[in-house]
Amino acid sequence: MSKKILIADDEADILEIIQFNLQAEGYEVFTAKNGDEAIELAKMHQPDLIILDIMMPGKNGIEVCNILRLQPAFKDTLIVFLTALSDEGTEIRGLETGADDYLTKPISPKVLVSKVNALFRRVSNKKGTNGHQSETVTLLQIGDLQIDREKYLVNLHNNEIILARKEFELLALLASRPGKVFLRNEILNQVWGTEVIVGDRTIDVHIRKIRQKLNMDCITTVKGVGYKFEM
Numbered sequence: 001m002s003k004k005i006l007i008a009d010d011e012a013d014i015l016e017i018i019q020f021n022l023q024a025e026g027y028e029v030f031t032a033k034n035g036d037e038a039i040e041l042a043k044m045h046q047p048d049l050i051i052l053d054i055m056m057p058g059k060n061g062i063e064v065c066n067i068l069r070l071q072p073a074f075k076d077t078l079i080v081f082l083t084a085l086s087d088e089g090t091e092i093r094g095l096e097t098g099a100d101d102y103l104t105k106p107i108s109p110k111v112l113v114s115k116v117n118a119l120f121r122r123v124s125n126k127k128g129t130n131g132h133q134s135e136t137v138t139l140l141q142i143g144d145l146q147i148d149r150e151k152y153l154v155n156l157h158n159n160e161i162i163l164a165r166k167e168f169e170l171l172a173l174l175a176s177r178p179g180k181v182f183l184r185n186e187i188l189n190q191v192w193g194t195e196v197i198v199g200d201r202t203i204d205v206h207i208r209k210i211r212q213k214l215n216m217d218c219i220t221t222v223k224g225v226g227y228k229f230e231m
Contacts, residue, residue, distance in 0.1 A: 002026050002027055002028045003027050003028070003048040003049065003120060004027070004028045004029075004030070004045055004046070004047040004048050004049075005022055005027045005028070005029050005030070005047055005048065005049045005050070005051065005116070006029075006030045006031075006032065006038065006041055006042055006045065006047040006049070006050045006051070007019060007022075007029065007030070007031050007032070007050075007051045008031070008032040008033075008034070008035065008037070008038035008050070008051070008052050008053060008056060008061065008064065009031075009032075009033070009051075009053040009056070009082070010033055010034060010053065010055075010056045010057055011053075012033070014053075014105075015031045015033070017109055018051070018082075018109065018112065019031055020109075021109040021110070021112070021113050022113060022116065025113050025116075025117070027116075030045055030047065033056075033057075034056050034057040034058045034059070035056050035057070035058045035059030035060055035061065035063060035064045036058045036059055038050070038052065038056075038059075038064050039059070039064055039067060039068065042068060042074065042077075043073075046073065046077075047077065048077065048078060048120070049077070049078040049079075049080065049116065049119065049120070050068070050077060050078070050079045050080070051080050051081075051082050051116075052064055052065060052079065052080070052081050052082070052083075052099075053081075053082060053083055054081060054083040054085055054090065054094070055083065055084070055085065061081055061083065061094075062081075062093055062094060062097055065079055065081075065094070065097040065098060065099055066097050069097060069098040069162070069164055070162065072162070075152070075162055075163070075164065075165070076152055076165050077165075078100050078119055078120075078123065078165070079098065079099045079100055080099060080100055080101045080102070080103060080115075080116075080119070081094045081099050081101070081102045081103065082103045082104075082105060082107065082112070083102075083103075083104060083105060084104065084105045085104070086104040088201075091201075092201065092205055095201075095202055095205040095206070096205050096208070096209055097164075098163075098164025098165075098166070098167065098209070099164075100119060100164075100165065100166055101115065101119065103115065118193070121193075122192070122193040138150040140172065140175050140176065142175055142178060142229075142231050143231045144156060144157050144158075145175070145214075145218075145231065147168075147171065147172050147175055149172050152165070152168055154168065154171065156214055156216075161213055161214060162213070163209075163210065163213060164209075166191060166192070166206055167206050167209055167210050167213070169191045170187065170191050170203070170206050170207070170210065171210050171219075171229075173187065173190055173191060174187075174219060174227060174228065174229035175229045177229075178228075178229050178230060178231065179228060179229070179230060180228055180229075181222050181225055181226050181227070181228045182226045182227055182228065183225065183226040184203060184225075184226050186226070187203055187226065187227065188202075188203065203227075207219055207221075207227060218230060218231055
């Protein structure tokens, strides 16, 4: 079965171009012209990937991402921002909502398709096609914190904590070896993979979100080196 992709953008020509190229790659594509329509179609079709413009009529892309990430059905859905807004502040806000990537316009259709393919390959590898999944402990219990890597669930004090996919994978990696300092490059390679280019700021944003959602400072910054998990 082909992967389903939802694109939300208020520019009809951009929607048409992206839809044509993704369909040519074999994806099933749905389009929305505003944020409210995007939410409605997401609930209706349960896409595997959502591509959001930020500046749209009604609810903007960041609001849409926030709304969907708060719903359990979309906590593992890949979400990518594709926007003309290239300032650092907007990018950080986008990543803080739980987006998996942030791309700026203009972008060639071929580059966009290659990034979409890379995202799906990365998710497939995480599910075990890289041959390492069977060696991974699926349930981590550290004090009152429980991390279920198979079900993508986090419980703290018997309360479920909703984390975006990348937040979950980052927390699971650090918590897999409490006290170990993970280097930044090591984190980027294991959580984001080598096929997707992201900056150091991406890690910082996700670490901050994890701390906020857990309401505890369990991740220590080792300045100039990386991060380690400590309860």
